[in-house]
Amino acid sequence: MSVTIISLLTMGGIGLLFAIVLLLAYKKLAVEEDPRIKEIESLLPGANCGACGYPGCAAYAEAIVLEGVPFDKCAPGGAEVVEKIAKVLGVEGVEVGERKVAQVMCQGTDEAALDRAIYHGINSCRAAHFTLGGDKECYWGCLGFGDCVLACPFDAIHMTDKGIPLVDRDKCTGCGLCVEACPRDIIELVPISQKVFVLCKNEDRGANARKYCDYACIACRLCVRNAPQGSMEMRNNLAIILDHRQVDGEAEKVIAKCPTKSILKLVDDDGEFHLPPSLEGAKIVPTLKR
Amino acid sequence: MNNIWLILIATILVNNFVFSYFLGICPFLGVSGKASSAIGMGFAATFVMTMTAFVTWLINRYILIPYNLEFLETVSFILVIASLVQFVEMFLKKVIPSLYKALGIFLPLITTNCIVLGLALLGSMRNYNLLENVVFGFGAGIGFTLALTIMAGIREEIEFADVPEPLKGGGITLIIAGLLALAFMGFSGMLGGG
Numbered sequence: 309m310s311v312t313i314i315s316l317l318t319m320g321g322i323g324l325l326f327a328i329v330l331l332l333a334y335k336k337l338a339v340e341e342d343p344r345i346k347e348i349e350s351l352l353p354g355a356n357c358g359a360c361g362y363p364g365c366a367a368y369a370e371a372i373v374l375e376g377v378p379f380d381k382c383a384p385g386g387a388e389v390v391e392k393i394a395k396v397l398g399v400e401g402v403e404v405g406e407r408k409v410a411q412v413m414c415q416g417t418d419e420a421a422l423d424r425a426i427y428h429g430i431n432s433c434r435a436a437h438f439t440l441g442g443d444k445e446c447y448w449g450c451l452g453f454g455d456c457v458l459a460c461p462f463d464a465i466h467m468t469d470k471g472i473p474l475v476d477r478d479k480c481t482g483c484g485l486c487v488e489a490c491p492r493d494i495i496e497l498v499p500i501s502q503k504v505f506v507l508c509k510n511e512d513r514g515a516n517a518r519k520y521c522d523y524a525c526i527a528c529r530l531c532v533r534n535a536p537q538g539s540m541e542m543r544n545n546l547a548i549i550l551d552h553r554q555v556d557g558e559a560e561k562v563i564a565k566c567p568t569k570s571i572l573k574l575v576d577d578d579g580e581f582h583l584p585p586s587l588e589g590a591k592i593v594p595t596l597k598r
Numbered sequence: 599m600n601n602i603w604l605i606l607i608a609t610i611l612v613n614n615f616v617f618s619y620f621l622g623i624c625p626f627l628g629v630s631g632k633a634s635s636a637i638g639m640g641f642a643a644t645f646v647m648t649m650t651a652f653v654t655w656l657i658n659r660y661i662l663i664p665y666n667l668e669f670l671e672t673v674s675f676i677l678v679i680a681s682l683v684q685f686v687e688m689f690l691k692k693v694i695p696s697l698y699k700a701l702g703i704f705l706p707l708i709t710t711n712c713i714v715l716g717l718a719l720l721g722s723m724r725n726y727n728l729l730e731n732v733v734f735g736f737g738a739g740i741g742f743t744l745a746l747t748i749m750a751g752i753r754e755e756i757e758f759a760d761v762p763e764p765l766k767g768g769g770i771t772l773i774i775a776g777l778l779a780l781a782f783m784g785f786s787g788m789l790g791g792g
Contacts, residue, residue, distance in 0.1 A: 314665050322657065322674055326681035333685050337692040363702075 344396055345373045351392045352382055355461050359383040359483035372397070383408070384462065384481035408482035408497040410465065410475045412456075415507045415523035415570065415586035416449035417470035422520040437491040445520035448509040450494050454595035459489035468590035477581050501575070503556040504549065504563060506531075507584055508570040511544040523570050523586055530565040534558070547571060602733050605726075609737030615713050616745035617782035622713030625704045626745060627771055635700040636750035640743025642690065642701065644736065646682050646708055647717050651735025653678045654718040655728050675718040676709075683709040713742060748778060 360381035427443035436442035452471035464479035514526030539554035
């Protein structure tokens with residue numbers, strides 16, 4: 309009993325002593341800080357995702373106030389936060405860019421794309437990618453271990469039972485962490501209004517590509533020919549959308565002829581997102597399915 | 599007096615905390631990218647460690663041992679360390695803001711760094727007197743600074759070297775750390791079987 313009391317007293321006493329010393333030191337060594345830094349920090353989402361290019365929300369808030377860095381870099385916060393920060397800083401008439409979301413540019417589901425090996429290594433896309441390019445025959449295709457799922461701090465991207473991750477567009481903030489996590493650069497940030505996507509990254513020759521994936525872009529150029537002049541092009545055997553507004557305008561015509569359905573209109577004219585046929589009926593599963 | 603020198607040399611070279619006890623590896627790998635911040639971190643840690651050695655000796659000798667409270671050693675030492683680090687943090691923020699920024703998260707992390715607690719616990723185990731204990735803490739800090747600076751110097755050079763792709767970054771750093779530890783093994787035996 310007495311040991312308990314003595315312990316409590318001594319620890320309390322030591323703690324109190326240090327508290328007093330620190331309090332005095334704090335008074336003596338206090339640094340004047342711009343109150344707007346704290347205010348802006350509290351407005352930022354606090355996810356510390358790093359999409360703005362700073363180590364965290366606190367660092368970004370400091371950079372805004374002290375270095376005059378543009379304050380529209382917070383992807384998760386979006387337009388709402390930019391407006392609020394503008395109010396704090398007393399700036400008016402700020403234009404905010406369109407919201408962006410992540411899109412997985414691959415349809416190589418387990419059914420559609422062939423494997424060329426069985427992979428027994430570490431359960432990570434990055435590891436598989438560096439192990440002779442992973443188990444998929446397609447060197448550009450999604451490996452499906454879900455590095456992107458683990459990277460997402462907002463629970464906005466999930467693995468499906470078909471082996472391709474799916475982005476939850478409502479939750480996605482466009483921070484781009486999944487884009488960085490993907491060793492094959494399959495995920496891209498796209499404007500939320502973009503309707504037509506080339507859901508393939510395969511740069512192989514068409515004759516090869518169609519052998520191992522049902523949805524591969526085989527570089528037949530039909531979409532490019534049907535798209536408005538200059539809005540699309542072929543680059544390394546892959547169709548690339550250069551100007552999505554022009555392509556979206558002629559969406560039906562552009563996608564109609566695609567023999568492998570690798571170019572698709574995923575967002576309809578009401579702005580509703582539809583799953584590509586390759587993912588229809590897909591169920592969400594835990595990350596490490598293999 | 600001879601004893602003091604022995605402790606100082608022993609903690610800096612022979613029993614270097616980083617290379618022979620493998621304490622304080624986190625900042626050793628984390629802050630050793632640039633020589634300037636490495637030296638800053640080293641001296642901040644040296645200050646904290648010297649003060650820790652001083653205060654913990656007093657607490658141990660005049661409070662814990664007389665009341666048979668040795669079981670509170672770890673808790674009370676952590677309390678001391680945390681307060682000292684807080685103090686150093688405030689001091690640096692006021693006086694050298696650039697260093698405060700360069701050290702970033704590693705400054706508050708001195709609190710939970712095993713090198714400081716390890717020093718306090720090792721010191722209390724060895725029955726040093728006050729002066730010896732303070733020298734022990736100071737030497738450990740200087741040894742840590744030495745390790746950091748050597749590492750930072752090498753890493754600045756490595757920036758220009760053609761490191762194989764898989765070893766870039768963490769890999770080559772750990773290999774260097776291992777080689778340095780091996781090199782420091784050369785000092786063992788210097789002080790009569792140390």
